[in-house]
Amino acid sequence: MGIGELLDYLRDPTALITAVGTVGITTIVFVETGLLFPFLPGDSLLVTAGLLASKADGPIQLNVVTLGILCTIASVVGNQVSFFIGRRTGQALYSRPDSRWFKRKHIEQAQAYYDRHGGKTIVIARFMPIIRTFAPVVAGMADMKPATFLFYNIVGGVAWVWSMLLIGYVLATQFPIVGEHIEGLIVVIVALSLMPAGIAWLKQRQKRVDG
Numbered sequence: 001m002g003i004g005e006l007l008d009y010l011r012d013p014t015a016l017i018t019a020v021g022t023v024g025i026t027t028i029v030f031v032e033t034g035l036l037f038p039f040l041p042g043d044s045l046l047v048t049a050g051l052l053a054s055k056a057d058g059p060i061q062l063n064v065v066t067l068g069i070l071c072t073i074a075s076v077v078g079n080q081v082s083f084f085i086g087r088r089t090g091q092a093l094y095s096r097p098d099s100r101w102f103k104r105k106h107i108e109q110a111q112a113y114y115d116r117h118g119g120k121t122i123v124i125a126r127f128m129p130i131i132r133t134f135a136p137v138v139a140g141m142a143d144m145k146p147a148t149f150l151f152y153n154i155v156g157g158v159a160w161v162w163s164m165l166l167i168g169y170v171l172a173t174q175f176p177i178v179g180e181h182i183e184g185l186i187v188v189i190v191a192l193s194l195m196p197a198g199i200a201w202l203k204q205r206q207k208r209v210d211g
Contacts, residue, residue, distance in 0.1 A: 013041055013048040018059045025049055026070045029161070034078025036085070038106060038133035043164055046071065050168025064169050068162050075157040079122070079136040083149050086140020093137065110134035114142060122152035126160035 017025060025045060032040040053062035093107055110131050114121045125135035139149055 013044045014052065014059070016041070017045070017049055017052060017062075021060060022062060022067060022070065025067065026074045029071045030074040030078040032078070032133060033075050033136075034081035036082065036133060036137070038130040042129060042132060043127070046161060046164035047168040050165035050170075051172040052168075053165070054169045054172040064165055068165050071165070072157050072161045075126075075161055076153055079153045079157065080150070082133070082136035083140040083144075083146075083153070086137035087143070088140075106130050106134050107137065110138045111141075114138045119144060119148055119152050122149065123156035123159065126156040132160075 016028075020028070028040050028045060029042065031037050032042050049062060049067055050064055052058045052060060053064040053067060093104070096104065110121075110125070113125065113128075113131055114135060117124060119139075121131075121135050122139060125131045136149070136153070
């Protein structure tokens with residue numbers, strides 16, 4: 001699969017899910033949360049997967065319970081990997097050059113959020129694209145106790161995966177018209193998930209202006 005084809009799939013969660021299935025969805029969740037690829041779809045992927053799982057006649061047959069279990073495991077293991085990357089080599093990321101997939105400013109944003117919210121960041125960040133990917137790294141750099149991180153990691157992983165899947169599943173079940181407008185639902189989900197980061201950025205900018 002070429003880069004162009006991959007990018008097309010990333011813009012169309014339905015096509016991506018149809019192409020990769022349950023194993024692929026689980027793998028993408030792990031890579032996004034564990035291997036520092038912040039631009040993979042997370043929220044939109046899970047919501048769309050939940051929506052498709054509700055359709056007996058959809059383009060792919062998915063089981064929402066199986067997805068929930070596998071993706072929860074993948075997200076928890078992924079965050080543990082990122083946490084240990086932070087503990088072992090996190091400081092080196094500050095000197096790593098920017099690339100297509102990695103921007104140093106994302107580490108700095110996650111650091112600022114962690115400094116403000118502490119351990120709760122690991123749960124809150126699950127619902128914030130990009131910060132979700134780098135928050136575990138920052139926690140590792142900050143020497144959070146592994147047992148404390150594991151607790152927040154499990155709580156956040158369960159809350160994120162199951163809420164996203166069930167939003168799609170329940171909406172499609174209770175309001176069938178939603179299934180006919182998947183693109184609009186995805187736009188709303190992405191916009192809502194970006195809102196906390198946008199508000200935090202505006203507050204920081206206002207502080208700099210006032211200061």
